[in-house]
Amino acid sequence: MNRVRTLAPALIALFAGRLSAQCLPLRLPIGASTRGIAMADANTAGRDDDVIFYGPAQLAVARGTSASVERYSDRLVGGALSTVSRIASGAVGLGAQIIEGRNEPQCNLVSVGPNGLFVSSPAPRDVTRMLAVIGGAGTFKRFHFGASAKYAGVQAGDERTSRLMFDAGVSRDMSLADFVPLTVAVAVQNIGTSAADTVQLNTPLRAALGLTSGGPVGPLDLAVAAQVAVERNANQPLFQHGRMIGGLGLELGYAWLDGYNFALRVGERVPPTRTDIGHFTFGAGLVLDRVTIDYAGEGEVGSRLAHRIGIRLR
Amino acid sequence: MALSLVACAQPLKLTPDDSRIVLAHQLLDAPNPADRGSYGVKTLYYGSGTDKQRRYYRDSVAIKTKAVDASAFVSMQPEQAEDRKKYWGFDAKQFPINGRVWYPDGAGPFPLVLVVHGNHNMKDYSDPGYDYLGEHLASRGFILASVDENFLNGAMRNENDGRAWMLLKHLQAWRGFNDSASSPLRGKIDMHNIAIMGHSRGGEAVGHAAAFNRLPRYPDDAKVKFEFNFDIKAVVAIAPVDAQYKPAGQFTPVENVNYLVIHGSHDGDVSAFTGLRQWQRVKFTDGKPWFKSAWYVYRANHGQWNTVWGSTDAGPRSARFLDLRGLISPEEQRQFGKVVIGAFLEATLHDKREYLPLFRDHRVAGAWLPKTMYITRFQESGYKTLANYEEDVDVTTGSVAGVSLTGDSLSTWKEDALNLRWQNTPMNDNAVWLGWNRHLAGDDTTKLGQPATYTIALTDSLARALRVDRQSSLYLSIAPTDAKPGPRQPARDSTKKDSSKAKSRPPKKPDAKKEEKDTTTIDLSVEVVDANNVTARLPLTRYGMPRRPLETHVLRRADREKTQFANTYELVLQTYVVPLADFVAASPQFAPDKLKAIRLVFDRTLAGTIILDDIGVSAIDPAFLAQARP
Known part of the structure; x- marks a missing residue:
């Protein structure tokens, strides 16, 4: 029985996501950086203000203010705002994200009943996920340390779920073979989440290691972003399960x-957990002095594409 | 959108080149100092023999040297020190004495020239970049050593005293090379004829080295003893910075050396002629024959005097923000280096006096110099100041007792501080602004007033004390500006009633054409008056080209250029040396030994403004005056 309960969220997600293309996935997507999404959403070691959604340590070097919107489907859209300001030798950042979706009337949620059998019930018509983050970071002995507090909430029909959680991170700029710049960042996210939040808020306890590097390639500039993360499955120990x-x-x-x-971007990733988002991403960016316009595309289940457009001011 | 993509990039803007006229003549009758000399050239390396990164200084050293403890001069954050030690294999307690040498294949002894690079990527080694100078100077009978100070490069601050001290430690090593029985350079080095040359931060460092050389102790820590006292005869600063290090909190004073500073107008790293400040501070106090010379080279940059650094002054990607289109070629820039540095070293270390006129008036070497525009400053040890505008705020007094200043019919007459164009950095130099317009205000635009004048008058006793005679020369330093004063108001007849108000018309709207930049060539007359009121007058242009400011845009983006620079030009004054004998030739009754006044008469250009400084007289060595332009 315990095993069934443990696996229930996964099964529910599996079924719920496949009931209809007009139904929202059980977990709403969480990507919040247009540039980051175009590069496989590997943004833990990013240097833009929207890194606040991925880990707080890099706020110490991040600059700017950005806004972005994404259309996942004709029933699901999202947007994010973030900004970072320097204070003394550190920085503080603010971020807010909202995703709104609407289910068709025939959409159902599958849950595990008291007798251990699956039970189908009508899915909530409107679902809204909100996230607000405030974070700060500073530098000590060339390490950047950051922490942030975030408030996540989901309004699903008449039901409301919310949680206050915390992120912590550390990062450092170094160099590979003395010449190639390398930024390494580690973030632990959603400290204080619960098993239920994992599904409803899509805030699993998560540990991520991110790397960014780059350098000149002839007249071009190459940037590489990589990330590995482990997300806790329900209440199982993070690194065990x-x-x-x-x-x-x-x-x-x-x-x-x-x-x-002008930049072109591509990314390949393990698809985000229990969403309709696929593994392939791409995008482009145009920097016009203090203004940056970014586009990102994400492959979705089937042959659909999600499109995100962002603007950043520095 | 398309507009915004290109809006900030500015078109190439350069002052029209006049070098075909200014450099049309070759009057110096001497071998071109840029021509290869008669000596074969040999090379060697000296160094620690243990260098982790530099194989030349590990595997190829002909002379092994001991490391020196520079920790008193170099301070770093612990992390930075750790990183550097990891890369280099040593810290500031064990800096190596490494250098690459070009020397003549001959018995010697030969003058010794040390050159030290400035700041650059520490892993892109800078010392090989003076190979062209090494080859060239060695062929002409100099030993040139390019000193390795790459371990002081990178993100270091306030280390130029360390660069200077290292240079002097190299000279100590060279003393050993000359004396050691096992040295391949034994007896070849003329340690009484030494020049030190530095580029960028190295250019500042050579000034400190010249000062440290004669000091008994380190000004910032008297526990550190100096025992150098080398016979440094000449100092060359290539595009130097200034005052990044200030000994005891003061600007570095340099005395009694020959000093040459060169700087490019389109320097994308040190984008202001900061070396002029050190040039101003070089003093001649011991009565020996020294001179100093400054060259502002239009369209030259920072890095092309070093073959490693090249045209991108702020790193390999700096072509994105530096406008490189206006630069003269690397070959031309290095040719300039060979001519001017070569001639300077020939004159100061080989005592080849035939090259001296080049520093008094660069127009005598039109065939040698690359065809671009130059502004040059010059002073030699015979110079005595009459007015340099430093002494007080009284515009009617000169800089020594017995000099009075008067102006007549001037539209502008003010003393002010000169600033460098980069963020209005003070030049630490004052000058006088003189503006004139011979047009009289009114409807008749053909009506002209008397020429304006500016007079420097000397008392009899001062004239006698200065011992001015027929062999003496007059010094002036002048820079025309773009400012053009409006028409002169006619002199009022104070005996008549003021009826102007009744008859006055409303002022005319400014004519759009008047706003256009005036590009008329500025000229004026220099007049001298003796005690018998005999006057003699000569045109200034006979002694140099009074150019309007040279338009300089270093950055590609106009908005960034505007943010970083106060002006689109550097105010560099041109020095004019006018032999009094020329006035006698023009007016034989004129008696130079009874000089009473020097007058600038603004009679050759109807309107304009000049900046004037460093007015003086000198019993100049006649060698400087040889082969003057007719």
């Missing part, structure tokens, strides 16, 4: 004038 996910993204940019450049 966690789900390993990873991603690798590449960016090739060309700057024709200081402050002006």
Whole structure:
């Protein structure tokens, strides 16, 4: 029985997501960075303000303010806002994310009844997930340390679930073979979450290791972002029964004038847990001095594509 | 969108080149100092023999040297020190004395020239970049050693005293090379004829080295003793920075050396002629024949004087923000280096006096110099100041007792501080601004007033004390500006009633054409007056080209250029040396020994503004005056 209860969220997600293409996935997507998503959402070691959604340590070096919106399907859209400001030798950041979706009337949720049998019930018509994050980071002996507090909530029909959680992280800039810059960041996210939150809020306890690197390739600039993460499965110990996910993204940019450049991005990843999001990502970015316009595409189940557009001011 | 993509990039803007006229003549009758000399050239390395990164200084050293403890001069954060030690294999307590040498294949002794690079990526080694100078100078009978200070490069601050001290430690090593029986250089080195040369931060460091050389102790820590006292005869600063290190909190004073500073207008790293400040501070106090020379080279950059550094002054990707289109070629820039540095070293270390006129008036070497525009400053040890505008805020007094200053019909007459164009950094130098316009205000635009004048008058006793005679020369340093004063108000007849108000018309709207930049060539007359009121007058252009400011845009983006630079030009004054004998030739009754006044008469250009500084007289060595332009 315990085993069934443990596996129930996974089974529910599996069934719920497949009942109809017009039904929302059980877990709503969490990607919040347009550039990051285009590069496999491997953004733990990112340097833009929206890194606040991925781990707080890199806030110490992040700059700017950004806003983005994503259309996953005609029934699911999301958006994010984030900003970072320097304070003394550190930085503070704020972030907010919202995703809204609507189920068709025939959509059902499958849950495990008291007798251990699956029970189908109508899915809530409207689902909204909100996230607000405040974080700060500082530098000590070349290590960046960061912490953030976040409040996540889901309104599913008349039912509301919310939770206050915390992220912590550490990162450091170093170099590979003395020449190639390398940033390594580690983040532990959603400290204080629960097994129920894992499904409803999509906030599993998560540990991530992110790397970014890059350098000139002829007249172009190459950037690489990689990430491995493990997410806790329900209440199981994180590293014993966690789900390993990873991603690798590449960016090739060309700057024709200081402050002006164009970049193309691709990414390949283990798809996010129990969403309709696929493994392949791509995108492009255009930097016009202090303004950056980014686009990201994410493959979804079937041949659908999710499109995200972001703007960043520095 | 397309507009925004290109909006910030500015078109190439350069001052029209006049070098075909200015450099049309070759008057110096001497071998081109840029031509290869008669000596065969040999090379060797000296160093620790243990260098972890530099195989030349590990496997190929002909002379082994001992490391030195530079920790008193170099401070780093512990993490930085740790990283550097990991890379280099040593810390500041064990800095190696490494150098690459080009020397003549001959018995010697030969003058010794040390050159030290400046700051750059520490892993992109800078010391091989003076190979062209090494080959060239060795063929002409100099020993050149390019000193390795790459371990002081990278993200270091306030270490230029360390660079200077290292240079002097190299000279100590060279003393040993000359004396050691096992040295391949034994007896070949003329330790009484030494030049030190530095580029960028190294250019600042050579000034400190010249100062440290004569000090008994380190100014910032008297526990550190200095025992150098080398015969440094010449100092060359290539595109130097200034005052990143200040001994005892003061600007470095340098005395009694020949000093040369060169700087490119399009320097993308040290984008202001900061070396002029050190040039101003070089003093000649011991009565020996020294001179100093400054060259502002239009369209030259920072790095092309070093073959490793090249055209991208701020790193390999700096072409994205530096406008490189206006640069002269690397070959031209290095040719300039060979001519001017070569001539300077020939004159100061080989005592080849035939090259001296080049530093008084660069137009005498039109065939040698690459065809671009130059502004040059010059002073030699015979120079005596009459007015340099440093002494007080009284615009009517000169810099020594017995000098009075008067202006007549000037539209502008003010003293002010000169600033460098990079963020208005002070030049630490004052000058006078003189503006004039001979047009009289009114409807008749053909009406001209008397030429404006500016007079430097000397008392009899001062004239006698200065011992001015026919062999003396007059010094002026002048830079025309773009400012053009409006028409002169006619002199009022104070005996008549003021009826101007009744008859006055409303002021005219400014004519759009008047806003256009005035590019008329500026010229004026230099007049001298003796005690008998005999005057003699010569045109300034005979002694140099008074150019309007040279338009300089270093960055590709106009908005960033505007943020970083106060002006689109550097105010560099041109020195004019006018022999009094020329006035006698123009007016034989003029008696130089009775000089009473020097007058600038603004009669050759109808309107304009100049900046004037360093007015003086000198019993100049006649060698400087040889082969003057007719």
